[in-house]
Structures are given as C-alpha cells and as structure tokens.
Amino acid sequence: MTSEMTGRALRLLSLLQTRREWSGADLAERLEVTVRTVRRDIDRLRDLGYPVDSARGHAGGYRLAAGTDLPPLLLDDEEAVAIAVALRTAAGGLSGIEETAVRALAKLEQVLPRRLRGRVSALQAAASGIAWETAGPRAAPELLALLAVACRDHEVLTFDYATRAGTAATRRVEPQHLVASGNVWYLLAHDTDRNDWRIFRLDRITHPTPTGRRLPPRPLPGDSTPADFVAARLASAPTRYRAVATVQATAEQVHARTHGLGTRVRPVDNTTCRVDASDDSLARIAQTLAILPPAYTLDADDAVLAHLRTAAQHLVRATSGNSDFCGD
Template identity: 60%
Template sequence: MTTDLPARMLRLLSLLQTRREWSGGELAGRLGVTTRTVRRDIDRLRELDYPVEGTTGRAGGYRLAAGAAMPPLIFDDEEATATAVALRTAAGQLTGMEETTLRALAKLEQVLPARLRAQVAALQQSTATIEWERRVPRADPATLAALAAACRDREIVTFAYTTRTGHDAGRRVDPHHLVASGGLWYLLAHDRDRQDWRVFRLDRIADLTAARHRYAPRPVPGGDPAVYVAGKIASAPVRYRAIATVREPADEVRRRTRNLATRIQSDGPGRCTVDCSGDYLPGIVQILTGLDADYTLDADDAVRDHLRATARRALDGAG
C-alpha cells in the first residue's frame, strides 16, 4: 500500500498518463488503496488543474483529458531517454522549431539523473544519419543544449573558437541568444575580453565550459537578435557574390525557401532581392534553382560561369 501522499499522487498521475482510461478499481489495485481514496486523490489532482474526467458506464472510470494548459508530465527511465534522444536529433534537423526544441531539451536534461544522461550520450554517439545531399556543417547537439541552458540561465561560458581563416582563440562570453539561419546555428553573445557584441557559428565552437557565474543581461543592439545576426551574416566576407532580383513578392519567396528568410529583402511591389552569396559555387546554384521564379542576377564571373556550365549539363541531360 502506498501510504505517502505525495508519492501516491505522483504514481496516480503517472498511471493516468500511460493509458487512455482506468477504472476506479484498477487504480485502487495498482496503488494499494480503496476506491474512496482514489476519488479523493483525483479531486486533489483537479485542484492542481489536472483535467481528470470521470467516465460513465457500468464500471465508471477516469481519464486525463486535454486541458487549457500543458500539465507537468511524468516519464519513466525509458521514456525520458527516448524523449531526450529525439529532441537532440530534432535540434539539428527541424526547420522553424529549433529554438523550441532546444528549450525543451534544456528543461529535460536539467532534471535527468546522471545514469540517464550517460545513456542518452551513449545513444547519441552510437547512432548516425545518412545524408543524401551536401549539408551545411551541423552544430553538435550537446553544444546546442548547453548553450540554450546558458542563455536561459544567464550563465557565462568559455570556449575555443575557430574563425573562418582558421585562427583558433579562446573566448569568454555572456551568451544571449541562439539564432538559426540557412541551416547554420549562430550564438549572439557579448564578448567579455573585447567588450563588444559578437556572433559565433556553433559548428566552430569547441571545448564549451560553463563558468558557473551569472551575468546581468543587457539590451541587444537594435532590440531584435535575429535582425542583428542577419546583418552580421550579410556583412561577413564570402568568396563569391551573388544577388538575385526575383520577380515575386518577398513573402512568397520566403514561403518556399524558409532557410533563406534573413537573406530576402522586399524591393517594391511584386519584387524582392535574395542574397545567394557564399563560399561554395554548387551551393549558390542550388539556392538559385530553389527560388523557382524568374530573376536577374548580379554576380561574380565565377558564379555566372558555374551557372552556365550547370545549365548546359542540365540541358544535355534532358536531351
């Protein structure tokens, strides 16, 4: 018999979350109490805003219904491990839900027992994903999760950073926001040594360590982290320049190319410009093809030559 009230309530809540419906007798048997005690415990859950419904019928019973807000969930070890692995995987694959996924992962990993954190890490290290096309460098899920927690908790972090020129340097920063763009992850942080805002690509971060010290948050220049990071990305030096003027509204192009949202600017009614610049010629051509609209191109000669060669191969292949 479960005599400890808090333990019994948690056990009852866990049972209600594992099955669509329970009879009062079944719950009483699982908990080792009377059906009258079950009814009282159900009333306590309702007082805590858990939407427990009573069902009609010969036996009657209870079920946890959908409510106006999401109540706390209780996972067993296997469920917690599966959820953490799924969130870590989704963090690098979902488009449009990356930040939400990371917040959920940070909450879960904060309360995982050490033995389960080890299981999650082992599963993540021993699984792989087959990529059928060239992808941009993917940030380490553990780094994503740790930085998400540091941003949430306003905790100073240190890490080693490799610049685009290959130079390695140690950084000590106040992490403020994570921003996803074009399949890449960026950290917007205030650099303590340089006393200025900096944007870091997560795939170039290594040896991340939390300093266990808090910082006082400060306003982001311009107020919008995504706009600030987009401006820094756009002004960063690249090997090949390519600007497409597309004869379609910006919102329509964004709908088809969500990864390019920060690169698209309205250019009047029914027109927009798309910055396709980059360091990889086939990637630029892929972006231009994905626009699926008529456009004019202002680009370096190397981009134009590669685009012509690609078009000739496509025409030859089509016969």
C-alpha cells in the same frame, strides 16, 4: 486524499523539469499549497528515487539534480507532438544524430495516445521541406546541448574559436541564443572582451567550458529578434562570391517558400524584391537560387555564373532523352 497527493506530486515533478531552480514560495504559489506541503511532496519524490537538491534558507530552493537514471518526462499534449515532429525531421546540421533520433522517436510513439499519433502523422504529412544533401559544416549534438543549457542559465562560457582565416583564439562570452540557418548553427552571444555582440559558428567552437558565473540576460540592440539579428549580421559579413537576384515577387512571397534568408530579402517595390545570395560556397549560392521563384535577373561574379552554367549543362545532359523527367 492519496489521489490528490499523487496528482500534486506529478505536477511538482513537471515544474521541476521546466526550470533550473525553484524557490519553495514559487512552487507553493504554482501548486496553491503551503511551503510546508511543498517540502513534504519533495520528500515523497525523493522516496521514489528522484534526486531533488535543496538549498538552505527561509524560503528554500529546489532543483532536479542529475541522477544515475533519466527520470520520466512529463509532457503535455502540445509538447509531445512538437517533440515527435522534431524527431521525425531529424535535426539537420547535427552530426551523427539521425539514427539516435529514430530510436528516440520509436520510444516516444510507442507510448503516445492514439489521439496524438494522428496529430503527429497529420502534421508530418502537411509540413514538408527540402533537405539538401551537402558535405557542409556539422555541429556535434553534445556541443549544441551544452550551449543550450548555458543560454538557458545565462552562464558565462569560454571556448576556443577558429576564425575564417584559420586562426584560433580563446573567447569569453555571455551566451544568449542558438540560431539555425540552413545547415549551420550559430551561437549569438555578447563577447565580454570586445564588449560587443558576436555570432559564432558551432562547427568552429572547441573546448567549451562553463565558468559557473551567471549574469542577467542582455537585451538585443533595437527590437530585433535573435533570428533577425543573426540574419542581419550574416548579410553584412564579407563573402567570397557575390550573387544578388532581383526577383519578380514580393518579399513575403519569397519568404513563404524559403527559410533562413531573413534580412537577405529586401523589398524593392510592391511587386519586386532583391535577394542577396552571396556566399563563400558556390554550391550554396546555387541552392539558394534554385528555391527562388523562377522569374529573376542575376547580378553575380563571373565565377558564380560559370558555376551555374556548368551545373545547368550537367542537368541538361543528365535529362536529355529521358521522357520520365518532367516538372510542372
């Protein structure tokens, strides 16, 4: 009986960590026990030091509150592997998080079962990517965490936002999703004052303030996913430099070797696609073009072509006479 109670208490703790608030009836249904048994198990968790808040009412409501110490997280195998791999890739686009990710990874891998360590290593060895070292915009992890909670709880936020022109204004939004595109993080939200969907770059958001008001989530227009919606908005946004490549490859082949381009890749026919690499940054245009299949023609502004020629000349000079430089 004691073993059964302990196992059920651990399952209860795991459930409390997955949602902001649970009703007693929902917990009882998940655990296949009575509401009264749930109340007793909640009391046992409190005796063990877990801060579980409860709401009054017939069914009751429970949530795991913030405490002075972080309670142990209960992860299944898939969750543990996903977290370990994510920590190893160290969250691009976030400022000051790499060293923290290494410390967290060391703690996690110390307690991982041997069978899971092998899966993590295999996944990391098989999955590789290109990390561009740029001085691009960086989002603070604290801001990302705050916005993630607001998206999860559908809580209305206010914040100050700097536009591309440098002007700042207070915005009031219903946050829905966070989307990463390259090294830039975006908040997809419904702007309550403009009654329209907007995307906001995290590096331009300051003074975020939760209002305490929660609203039901809004469906996105059409059948688009959050990532597709953000990609479409980015593709239609005005940019400083124009660069469009017609690639001798299918859209599927281009998507297979790139990420974050979304609807900027458009099929032309069964063997050709068009990639809109337009951007405010000449360096980012060059990076986008560098990871495309090599057979393409480019329609671009003179400034883009001049930047690419200069970059190519630097590469030729840097590798001239270097027999160790080669590529297949």
